[in-house]
Amino acid sequence: MPSKRRLRWAVLPVGIATAVALAGCSPTQLHGFLPGFTADGQAATNHTDMVAGLWVNSWIVLLVVGVVTWGLMLWAMIVYRRRKGQVGLPVQLRYNMPIEIFYTIVPLILVIGFFAFTARDQNVLETQNEHPDVSIVAIGKQWAWDFQYNGTQADHSDAVWSMGVQAEPDKNGNVDQSKLPTLYLPVDESVRIDLESRDVAHSFWIIDFLYKKDLYIGKTNSWSFTPTREGTYQGKCAELCGEYHSAMLFVVKVVSKDEYQQHLQELRDEGNTGDITEAYDRLGNSPGTGAQNEGDH
Numbered sequence: 463m464p465s466k467r468r469l470r471w472a473v474l475p476v477g478i479a480t481a482v483a484l485a486g487c488s489p490t491q492l493h494g495f496l497p498g499f500t501a502d503g504q505a506a507t508n509h510t511d512m513v514a515g516l517w518v519n520s521w522i523v524l525l526v527v528g529v530v531t532w533g534l535m536l537w538a539m540i541v542y543r544r545r546k547g548q549v550g551l552p553v554q555l556r557y558n559m560p561i562e563i564f565y566t567i568v569p570l571i572l573v574i575g576f577f578a579f580t581a582r583d584q585n586v587l588e589t590q591n592e593h594p595d596v597s598i599v600a601i602g603k604q605w606a607w608d609f610q611y612n613g614t615q616a617d618h619s620d621a622v623w624s625m626g627v628q629a630e631p632d633k634n635g636n637v638d639q640s641k642l643p644t645l646y647l648p649v650d651e652s653v654r655i656d657l658e659s660r661d662v663a664h665s666f667w668i669i670d671f672l673y674k675k676d677l678y679i680g681k682t683n684s685w686s687f688t689p690t691r692e693g694t695y696q697g698k699c700a701e702l703c704g705e706y707h708s709a710m711l712f713v714v715k716v717v718s719k720d721e722y723q724q725h726l727q728e729l730r731d732e733g734n735t736g737d738i739t740e741a742y743d744r745l746g747n748s749p750g751t752g753a754q755n756e757g758d759h
Contacts, residue, residue, distance in 0.1 A: 494518040498670040506670045506695065506716075508688040509587060513672040516583050520576065527572070587673065591686040594654035596722075600645065601738070602657070602664030602677045602699065605706040607643040610738040611726055622729035623738035629709040643712040645697070647689045648722035657683045660742075665701035668714050674700045689716040 489503030493514045498506045505511045542552065597612040606626040613620030626643025647653055657666050659677040666685070667674035675685050699710035717725070734741070 492518070494521065496672060498672050500691070504691050506672075506689065506691050506693070508690055510670075510672050510690075512583055512586065516579060517672075519579075523572070523575075589686065590684045591652050591654050594686060595651040596648060596653045597656070598645070598647075598653065599656045599658060599738070600666055600677075601660055602666065602703075602710070603660040604662065604704050605699070605710040607645075607697075607710070607712045608738055608742065609643065609645050611646075611729070618737045621736060621738070622726050623734050623736075623741065624729060625734075625738070625742070626712065628706055629711045631709070637711065639713055645712060645714045646722055646725045647714060647716045648719045649689050649692050649716050651719065651722075652686070652688050654684060654686045657685065662703050663701050664699045664703050664710070666697070667700040668695055668697045670695045676701060692716050692718065 488501075489499060490501065493499050493503070494517055496514050496517065498510045498514065505514075599610040599612065601608040601610070605628040608623065608625045610618070610621050610623040612618055613622070624643070627641070629637045629642055631637050655666070657675055657677045659679050661679065663679075664677040665674050666677060671687070673685070673687075675683050677683060693716055695714040695716070697712040697714050699707060701707075703710065729735075
């Protein structure tokens with residue numbers, strides 16, 4: 463049996479090689495090639511790094527488990543293969559307590575570990591900011607999005623809003639991004655988005671933010687975060703919601719605080735003020751036909 467000193471000398475090169483390999487990785491590689499990061503590693507929100515870390519570290523652990531499992535399988539196939547001249551079955555062993563304890567305890571540790579880290583991060587993601595810098599309502603409908611930027615009044619009388627229509631691809635399948643529903647967010651300002659549905663279940667997904675959340679009729683879900691990088695991001699519905707589900711796209715623009723206020727003023731100048739649901743009903747919309755009706759006005 464190898465001595466502890468020999469084992470140390472065997473493990474040391476592997477550890478050094480691993481450290482060197484990781485040190486040579488780019489930020490893109492260290493984040494598992496996930497969206498939401500620039501080439502220098504800057505994240506899109508204050509939570510993006512945490513979500514990516516959970517994802518990448520989980521895969522590293524699973525890859526190690528896979529390598530060990532595949533290695534043991536290969537070792538067993540080689541060491542215990544039938545030799546020339548051998549006949550019959552090998553000695554059958556009924557129990558091997560050390561091995562049975564090993565393959566019971568290790569998976570249990572893995573499951574508890576995955577649960578603990580997931581619960582820790584989920585607790586952060588699901589903790590809602592009761593006093594955000596910006597409060598927004600995002601409303602899903604077949605098959606577009608409405609956005610209301612709440613003001614300071616409890617009755618939302620000073621709120622402003624924008625109504626969207628579903629994407630209309632051209633004959634080549636291309637979509638005019640400027641015509642998509644657009645959500646504006648101020649960079650480095652805390653944001654809380656309350657998610658509602660006008661008809662069926664939808665899912666609000668900003669791809670680069672590495673997070674999505676479902677919308678239901680009669681229930682408001684919320685999402686709190688802080689955008690940390692200016693830019694334009696793609697969003698879509700991630701829940702099959704009907705015939706034109708694939709056209710339920712939107713754009714997110716993270717801009718400076720001044721640009722954000724300028725956008726709100728533009729909505730006021732257009733007369734898009736007050737509670738969006740009242741305006742939506744005044745336009746004669748009914749559940750399931752919102753996007754089409756709005757396009758006619």
